[in-house]
Amino acid sequence: MLKDLVTRCRSFRRFHEDVKISTEELKELVDLARLTPSTANSQALKFRLCNTPEETEKVFDTLGWAGALPDWDGPEKGERPSAYIIILCDLSLGKNKLHDDGIVAQTIMLGAVEKGYGGCMLGNVQRSRLAEALQIDTEKYSIDLVLALGKPKEEVVLVPVKEDGDVRYYRDENQVHYVPKRRLEDLIV
Known part of the structure; x- marks a missing residue:
């Protein structure tokens, strides 16, 4: 069951924008994050929830979407996310909590998939804007x-890594998004 959830938890970049995610559902996802382990039990991460059209537009305007697809500027209107969770670090409680960020982000994404949603973790952010x-x-x-x-x-769609070792994701003419994955045998040292 967990393997199925992890397999379905992909980076989605186009959405049914009209399908809204409620504030209560976003809080449920943050509650999952709250229960995860935290470096030195600092619990320094905080969360800004955005699900109104005004706020989601502001967030969208600060994001870079797909480095491996240089000719694509991100989802068009109607295909944009209906919500965002911004992961913040409370600097009075710690800093550089990159491990915590990863654990929390994946936990939230797994919870979103379990609810029938999907998402994308974005680090290409114009933070000051x-x-x-x-x-x-x-x-x-x-x-x-x-x-x-x-x-x-x-x-x-998950596909094997090509013979030349190229792991860049790509799309076909039907906009199916392919993500190359290494074989299990190639990961175990």
Whole structure:
């Protein structure tokens, strides 16, 4: 069951924008994050929830979407995320919590998939613009990651890594998104 959930937990970049995610559902996802382990039990991560059209547009305008697809500027209107969770670090409780960020982000994404949603973890963020747009105090918080969430509108297929070792994701003419994965045998040392 967990393997199925992990397999379905892909990076989705196009969504049914009209399918909304409620504030209560976003809080449920953050509650999953709250229960995860934390470095030195600092529990320094905080979360900014965005699910109104005004806020989601502000967030969208600060994001870079797909480095391996240079000719694609991100989802068009109607295919954008309907919600975001911004992972912040409370600098009074710690800093550089990259391990915590990863654990929390994946936990939230797994929870989103379990609810029938999907998402994308975005580190390509214009942080100062985002902080200004959402009035996030950068003296108190660092902006670590942005999680884009919504009802997926694309198919993501896992494929073996090519013979030349190229792991870049790509799309075909039907906009099916392919993600190369290494074989298990290649991972065990």
